[in-house]
Amino acid sequence: MKHTAPNSIQARDVKFHLHPFTDLARHEESGPHIFVRGEGIHVYDDSGKPYIEGLAGLWCASLGFSEARLAEAGARQLRQLPFYHNFAHKAVEPAIELAEYLVEHSPVPMGKVFFTNSGSEANDTQVKLVRYYNNLRGRPEKKKIIARRGAYHGITLAAASLTGLQYAHNAFDVPLPGILHTDCPHFYHHGQEGESEEQFAGRLADSLEAQVLAEGPETVAAFIAEPFLGAGGVIPPPKGYYEKIVPILKRYDILFIADEVISGFYRTGDMFGCQTYGLKPDLISIAKALSSGYQPIGAVMMTDEVHEVLVEGSRRYGAFGHGFTYSGHPVPAAVALETQRIYDADGTGAHVRAVSGRFQRRLQALGAHPLVGETRGLGLIGAVELVQDKSARKSFEPGRKVGPRVMNQALEHGLVVRALVNDTIAVCPPLIITEAQIDDMFDRLARTLDDAMQWKLD
Numbered sequence: 001m002k003h004t005a006p007n008s009i010q011a012r013d014v015k016f017h018l019h020p021f022t023d024l025a026r027h028e029e030s031g032p033h034i035f036v037r038g039e040g041i042h043v044y045d046d047s048g049k050p051y052i053e054g055l056a057g058l059w060c061a062s063l064g065f066s067e068a069r070l071a072e073a074g075a076r077q078l079r080q081l082p083f084y085h086n087f088a089h090k091a092v093e094p095a096i097e098l099a100e101y102l103v104e105h106s107p108v109p110m111g112k113v114f115f116t117n118s119g120s121e122a123n124d125t126q127v128k129l130v131r132y133y134n135n136l137r138g139r140p141e142k143k144k145i146i147a148r149r150g151a152y153h154g155i156t157l158a159a160a161s162l163t164g165l166q167y168a169h170n171a172f173d174v175p176l177p178g179i180l181h182t183d184c185p186h187f188y189h190h191g192q193e194g195e196s197e198e199q200f201a202g203r204l205a206d207s208l209e210a211q212v213l214a215e216g217p218e219t220v221a222a223f224i225a226e227p228f229l230g231a232g233g234v235i236p237p238p239k240g241y242y243e244k245i246v247p248i249l250k251r252y253d254i255l256f257i258a259d260e261v262i263s264g265f266y267r268t269g270d271m272f273g274c275q276t277y278g279l280k281p282d283l284i285s286i287a288k289a290l291s292s293g294y295q296p297i298g299a300v301m302m303t304d305e306v307h308e309v310l311v312e313g314s315r316r317y318g319a320f321g322h323g324f325t326y327s328g329h330p331v332p333a334a335v336a337l338e339t340q341r342i343y344d345a346d347g348t349g350a351h352v353r354a355v356s357g358r359f360q361r362r363l364q365a366l367g368a369h370p371l372v373g374e375t376r377g378l379g380l381i382g383a384v385e386l387v388q389d390k391s392a393r394k395s396f397e398p399g400r401k402v403g404p405r406v407m408n409q410a411l412e413h414g415l416v417v418r419a420l421v422n423d424t425i426a427v428c429p430p431l432i433i434t435e436a437q438i439d440d441m442f443d444r445l446a447r448t449l450d451d452a453m454q455w456k457l458d
Contacts, residue, residue, distance in 0.1 A: 009034060009046070031191045032122045033411070038065020041430045041437055043416070046300045052441050054410075054417045057261045059230065059381075060293030063342060064430040070294045086115070086328040088319070095328030097338045102301060105340075107272040110305035110424055115297065115328040119261035119287035120154030123224070124296040126257050127158040127179075130222045133255070133306060136313050141324040143178050144210070144215055145222045146254075150184035150421070152231035153224060153259055153285075162224055165232060165421060166437040180215070185229070187238045188374045188385070188393065189422075190404055191414045196239040197223045205244035217252040222283075224251055227273030230262035232384035233424045234376055242277055255306075256281040261298070265289035266343060268379035276378070282306055289431075292339045295332035348431055352380050354402035363427070369449050380431055384445075386452070388425040396423055406452050415444040 005011060010031040034046045042050045042065050043183075056062060063070065084092050116122045127145060134142040143402060145162065147153060153162035160168045161175035162183070169175065183204045184190060191200045212220050223245070229235035249256050251332060258281035263273030269290065270276045274284070283306060287298030302310075314320055345351070356379045360369040363382040367375040373387030373395075386403060388396045396402045403419035410417050410425075418426045429441060 003332075016303050030336060040066060040235075042432050046445050049414065050428070051411065051414050052437070052444065054415050054429050054441055054445070056289075056430045057293050057429050058288070059267075059290035059428050062265060062267075062289040062348070062431045063073070063292040063294075064432045065337065067292065067294070067342070069342055070292060070335050070338055072196050074295060074335045077126055078432050079332035084330060085325065086124045087323060092328060092330040094330045094333035094337055098340075099328075101337060101340055101385055102286075102299065104300055105271060106284070107274040108269075109303065110284065110301040112302055112307045114300045114302070114323075115333070116287070116299060117296045117324060117326050117329075117332075118154070118260075120159040120298075120299045121160055121324065122261065122285035122287055122300050123153045123159040123257075123259060124156040124223075125161070125322065126224065126302050129283065129300070129302070129306070129310075130255060130257075131311060132322075133309050134221050136309050139218070139221075141219050142221045144180055144220045145178065145224060145257075146180045146182050146211065146220060147224050148184055148229070149181045150186060150229055150232040150235065151224075151226060151259075152229070154261075180211070180364060182211055184232075184235075185237050185241055186233065186235045188376075191238075198240045201238040201241040201244050204238075204241065204262065205248060208245060208255065210247065212252055213256070217254075220252060222246045222255040222257055223249055224257040224259055225289075226259045226261075227263045227268075227277050227279060228295065228378065228381075229427075230381075233385070233422060234374060234426050234428075236378055242279060242416065244281070251306065252410055255283060257283045257285065259285045261285055261287045261374060261383075264426075265339075266349045266352050266379075267381055267428070269349060269356055271343075271349060289334040290339065291332055294333040294339070296326075297329070298333035302419045307356045323366045352431055353433050355433065355438060356380055359433075359438050362438060366442070366446065366449065369446070369450055371452055377427075380433065381426075383424045383426045384449075386425065386449075402452070404456065405455060406448055408449050410448040413444040413447050415441065415448065 012030045034362055035043045036046050037044050043053045044050050049421045102113050103110050124138055131143055147162040148165055149164040153159050160180040162318045164181045174374050187197050187200050258274050260272055264286045268276040284301040291297050361374050363377050366372050366384050371386045372384045373390055376383055388394050403423035406425055407419040420426050
């Protein structure tokens with residue numbers, strides 16, 4: 001452990017704090033790396049060392065780590081009304097105003113917004129809504145939801161079931177019954193020899209339709225997809241993918257749920273990833289950059305057609321029996337609303353479009369590195385996948401933990417990145433990053449990869 005004094009903050013962390021997404025056995029030996037403040041795109045640890053936060057925290061701190069307007073919005077709301085709920089016809093103004101803003105700026109016509117506290121809760125809510133919706137429509141057998149292998153949709157019991165990554169399933173008894181998975185749309189690993197991207201997309205669409213027919217279209221209720229896979233490796237869809245998938249959903253009356261938790265709010269340059277790919281979902285999940293990560297908040301947006309069915313449910317059963325104590329909490333709602341105002345006032349989308357060319361060029365240039373099998377990304381998000389053999393597209397043995405080692409080595413160069421599946425290193429900086437800072441970030445990542453070349457020879 002870095003600090004072994006019994007009363008150090010590190011020792012107290014190990015003694016009392018159970019960490020999310022952490023190797024618990026290793027943590028007892030190594031202890032935490034503690035961060036104490038932020039400034040712009042940088043964060044500082046308890047020794048005072050600065051780091052470029054190359055993953056915007058957890059894909060969310062879009063406005064960096066020192067936006068005073070967000071701090072003031074939260075403080076102002078805390079002084080005025082620190083808490084009230086939205087149950088039983090009661091309401092708070094920030095939630096109303098935020099819902100109105102989101103409906104008016106939704107990528108396709110949406111009718112209502114339901115607030116949650118996270119993206120996981122948003123997708124958990126989606127599962128319940130799909131079941132409720134079809135029960136009310138007199139189709140109790142139409143409940144199955146199809147997600148994709150490699151996707152990340154959250155970590156509650158239902159959301160972890162939607163997630164198509166093994167670490168979210170190990171020993172947790174998920175997926176739950178009724179949640180299925182179809183092919184991962186990653187051409188680099190799953191495309192066949194001689195197959196074009198368009199042909200690969202067609203094969204995946206054929207596979208999805210065959211799965212729907214095998215299950216019985218009368219039993220399949222919804223399909224959920226991120227516009228691009230985020231925590232599953234930053235994987236944009238192959239060419240023609242959604243153009244082939246969407247007609248299948250319409251053919252069999254399957255709801256389309258777009259998970260915009262990572263892609264929403266200008267990460268691609270558009271306000272929503274649905275705009276980038278021309279998608280028209282029935283339901284949308286949002287979180288993360290909704291409040292720039294400054295307060296926990298997420299939401300489900302739904303079309304009028306879906307909402308009208310929920311209203312019919314109240315005619316039958318009374319109150320809509322779903323919600324959270326903190327749904328539409330006034331403080332997160334106020335901060336999220338101020339976040340949207342900052343995006344508008346500062347021209348965040350235009351800034352992302354202006355600097356994303358430099359970001360993507362620097363990302364793609366890393367493809368020439370001997371350790372990099374593939375670079376992929378769009379807007380201000382990207383990833384490099386590390387491989388043992390470039391020509392054979394051969395991954396390292398998982399036991400070597402090359403991705404985590406590179407992630408830790410980057411800290412030595414003052415850079416925070418994240419290791420994902422298949423030794424993929426993801427970069428997703430705050431949207432306020434400048435071109436000079438983009439160069440600095442990729443210079444640090446390149447030096448980290450050069451360091452890692454020595455490990456290949458171990």
